[in-house]
Amino acid sequence: MTTPTLEPRTAASPAQRRAAVEAAAHRIRRHALFMGEVQGQGYVGQALGAADILAAVYADQLRFRPEDPEWDGRDRFLLSTGHYAIGLYAALAEAGTIPVGELETYGSDGSRLPMSGMATYTPGMEISGGSLGHGLTIAVGLALGLRHRGNPARVFNFLSDGELDEGSTWEAAMGASHHRLGRLTAIVDINALQADGPTEGVLRTEPVADKWAACGWRVFRVDGNDVGALLEAFDAAGSGADGTEDGDGAPAVVLCDTRVGRGVPLLETREKAHFMRIEEHEWALCNEQLDAGWAAKNEEGNA
Incomplete structure (x- = not known):
């Protein structure tokens, strides 16, 4: 297999790229609902809300080899929010890294998908x-190590707005800027919800864009459920070694405002949405709503 490059993506038109990512995001949401139904509960709302972000990264931005997850030339995607694993498993299945059929083992004893x-x-x-609160610190060290080895791989770190409560996150942000880690991109899922309640009530982080900028990062804030806006932001972030060959530029952060449960109205309006318990009879309705929304979107696009 030849070394993956971003040429196929850049050769496609913006409309083609957006359509491909939107389709991938729909399948990721389907996978997430399937895994949630296996357990009857879980962090389904976060997976649905972040599906567009994960699809944009895995279907459009990331260099990887599905059959060789340890390939040294791969871009690194670090999931700091371990409880979002259900969303990442869905993306890895969509990417071909794990078999779709394995998703039915999610959360089961002996499964590779805890x-x-x-x-x-x-x-x-x-x-x-x-x-x-640890993911960005690891990402900074990883990006530094890759630079010292002359490896041009990009490093993506996915974190939540709740993690911005952690002082270690801001120490890492300052360190990344100090070391000019231009191939590092942080992705913050701003869904405004934490285990203890709305983020604003737990610890207000706004004006969050100004805080990242003050740490020396290039900042992009977008609707995290708008695939077109996500692709533009990731393209700009990826340009971002500030034109230098060794990635010696300012790191980038993409702030993504998302909605928990996106695509399933029943779950979008659920009050207790951090860890969802979904009744057995509700799963069919969730899938129906997801598919109905997707069909309506396609009809609108073809009108």
Whole structure:
């Protein structure tokens, strides 16, 4: 297999890229609902809300080899939010790194797909999750190591707005800027919800864009459920070694405002949405609503 490049993506038109990513996001949402139904509960709302982000990364931006998750030339995607693993498993299945049929083992004894992400279990899972606030620090060290080795791979770190409560996140942000890690892109899922309640009530982080900029990052804030806006932001972030050959530029952060449960109205309006318990009879309705929304979107696009 030849070394993957971004040429196929850049050769496609913006409309083609957007259509491909939107289709991937729909399948990721279907996979997430399927895994959620296996357990009857879980972090389904986060997976649905972040599906467009994950699809944009895996279907459009990331260089990887599905059959060789440890390929040294791969771009690294670090899931700092280990409880979002259900969403990443869906993306890895969509990418071909894990078999779609394996999703039915989600959260089961002996499965490679535990409810919180574990790098020792799952192909394509770069770090283990659990306690929040560590992902960006690992990403900074990884980006530094890749630079010292002359490896031009990009590093993506997915974190949540709740993780911005952690001081370690801001230490890492300052370190990334200090070391001019231009091939590092942080992705923040701003869904405004934490385990303890709305983010604004737990610890207000706004004006969050100004804070990242003050740390020396290039900042892009978009609707995280708008695929076109995501692709533009990731393209700009990826340009971002500030024109230098060794990636010695400012790191980039893409702030993504998302909605928990996106695509399934029943779950979008659920009050207790951090960890969802969904009744057995509701799963069919969730799938019906997801498919109906997708069909309506396609009809609108073809009108």
